[in-house]
Amino acid sequence: MAKRFLFVVTKPLLTMTGVQEILDTLLIVAAFDQPVSLLFLDQAVFLIKKNPLPNGLETSCTTERFACLPLYEINDVYVEHESLQELGLTATELSLPVSVCRRDEINALWSRFDVIYSFS
Template identity: 45%
Template sequence: MKKYLFVMRHPPHVGSHVQETLDQILTTAAFDQAVSVLFLDDGVFQLKTRQNPQDMVLKNTGAIFTALELYEVKDVFVEAESLLDRGLSAAELILPVLTVARADVNALIRRHDVVVPD
């Protein structure tokens, strides 16, 4: 079994990019691969609570993120500095996350066989 790391850097609700990446994550996990997700930069906004994309006539991807656990995607990482720089805390996110320091991101990436950037 290969270990996949999907890196999410883009903000939510900007085109279909997030939805397509989520589809890749769920498909990979459905084939019994080990899947982790890392949120960096504006990607941390994808996990922010109380988003209302319906007001902008966009799909709410937050519900799909909550399904990650059903697909056994348990390692959801968020870069601590990305949260801090955007005035967010882990308590404001829709999922429990593992925070990782910016200095440790490269080591996290190296622990995976396949890295899928967004």
């Protein structure tokens, strides 16, 4: 029986190794036909920003790597509304289509999943 997985990313990983570890984990779980969703909170939103990160690290490699998610049927990507606001971003500035949820809705979101794994 399939379990629904939610992976939560809360920190920007400033190395491609960290990003690759997240993607490897997601893709392994998805490869075994487990439903996978992803939630970006706080500074981690910069991982899927279309333009360079504030410290100058280009996100093109990051955005290209996250572009493979739909191939593994990972289509449910969430971003916290308050994180976007705090970072001065909008959903249109992100490289993936996302569902925006408010902070007070996150507990309800979490309740829809069997397994929650945090990259923090």
